[in-house]
Amino acid sequence: MFTAKNFSPNQLSALTALLLSVPIGIAFYVIHNKIWIAVIALLIIFLGSYMLIRSVLEKFIYRKIKLIYKFIYQTKASKKEEMYYKYILPKKSIDEVRADVEKWAEQRKNEIEILRSNEAYRKEFLQNLAHEFKTPIFAIQGYVDTLLNGALENPDVNVRFLENASRNIDRMVNLVSDLDEISKLESGEQPLYKQNFVIQDLVKEVVESLTIKLAERNIKFSIKKGCELPVTVFADKEKIRQVLINLIENAAKYGKQNGNIVASIYNTDEKHVLVEISDDGIGIAEEHLPRIFERFYRTDRGRSRDVGGTGLGLAICKHIIEAHDQSMHVRSKLDVGTTIGFTLDGRQGTKVNGEQVERQKA
Incomplete structure (x- = not known):
């Protein structure tokens, strides 16, 4: 369907000039009854109108548009930007320019919202x-x-x-x-010393070190049935030890007396392993779940300073896992329990003469 929506300035100038020159050419033909006079008049009016309209568009309208773009980017135009203003911008339709301005406005709105959120978080x-x-x-x-x-x-x-x-x-x-x-x-000041190790073995070492804390509340620890087979991960062993200590200590603090803590390990695909620590304690209300990995954030239902800790444990866990380019997640329901998990890379290595050789990188 024919539309002038996406006309360039040159096309718009030509169309306008044509609309002006055709009636004038017809008028000359009617007055002089000579076709060649009408054609000459039409060409002269067309060329003159075209040049005038194009000049007005480029020197007036697009000068204003350039000011808008310079305001948007808030910078003095570089040579590359001047080329853009001279050759690319004039080819854009007004609707395209409007879309650019709306996109910029939306970006600025999002930036302002982020700044407000960051300011509230900072306070x-x-x-x-x-x-x-x-x-x-x-x-x-x-x-x-x-x-x-x-x-x-x-x-x-x-x-x-x-x-x-x-x-x-x-x-x-x-x-x-x-x-x-x-x-x-x-x-990034703390490098990661990654190596292949069996995650179940590390979990058992951590639980052994926390035996007294678990015994104080008579909490039993187990590895979920079906997850006992050794699963090798590629990560910084001592950093993951710290993550597991924090998660199991939290499960012991907020788990119920005579309760249970269960570790689950899954091969999600050929490249990643999922590790989850679950308790059957007081749980976390849904509105708190998006914020539990923030520094010092504590929920208002039992997770108080009276239980101990600095309020930074989960924040440290999140940073350690993200340093591994992985992610953490949480699922919880009040009076049912909480599950916090994270992913790690699976076993990695290079083959030399057909044998798998573990590799370590900082």
Whole structure:
């Protein structure tokens, strides 16, 4: 279907000039009754109108459009951009220019929303950080002031106050250590030393190291039936150990007394392995699930500071897994339990003389 929607400036100028010159040519033919005079008049009017209209379009309308584009990109035009303005932009229809401006406006709107979200996150993070440090600092200050004001000579309280102050100092040290860990993971300062290892063996080592914590709440640990066969992954073993420690400790803290923790390991395809740690504890409300990997974020149902920890464990886990170019996920239902999982690369290596040789890279 014929449409002028996508006409270029040259085409639009030619069409307009033709619409002007044809009636004038007909008028000359009617007045002089000579076809050659009418043709000459038509050509002169057509060429003159075409040049005039094209000049107006290019020098007026597209000059305004260029200003719009320069405003959009907020920069002085480079030689490449000047070529764009001179040769490519004039070939665009007004609708295409409008689409470009609408696209730019949408991008700016999204950027503003991201900035607002980041600002809100920054404020919340600083508030949480101040609270996390304020609590042990004020506690230490209270114990020290009490000791200096005479309690130091009281054998019934001096040792107990010093022990309490020491525990709060340890809490601050752990906070700083965890923040430093996240900072290094974000900046890439901590290299990954990847190797092939059996993930079930690492899970068993971690559980063995947490036996006392699990026994305190009489929580049983098991590997899901059907997941016992050894599965080899290619990752930084010590970093994944840290992830598993955090996840199993969390499952023990928020799992129910006399409950169960179950580890599941699946070969999702020939290249990836899925590892999941499940508990049958209090669960997490749905509205909290998108934020549990944020620093210091704690839900309001049982996952309080009274349970212990710095509130950075899951954030560290997420950074470690993302450093492996993998992802974490969570599923949970209140009073049913929580499952947190992550993916890893499967076994990797190179073949030399028909034999599989493990390879390690930093």
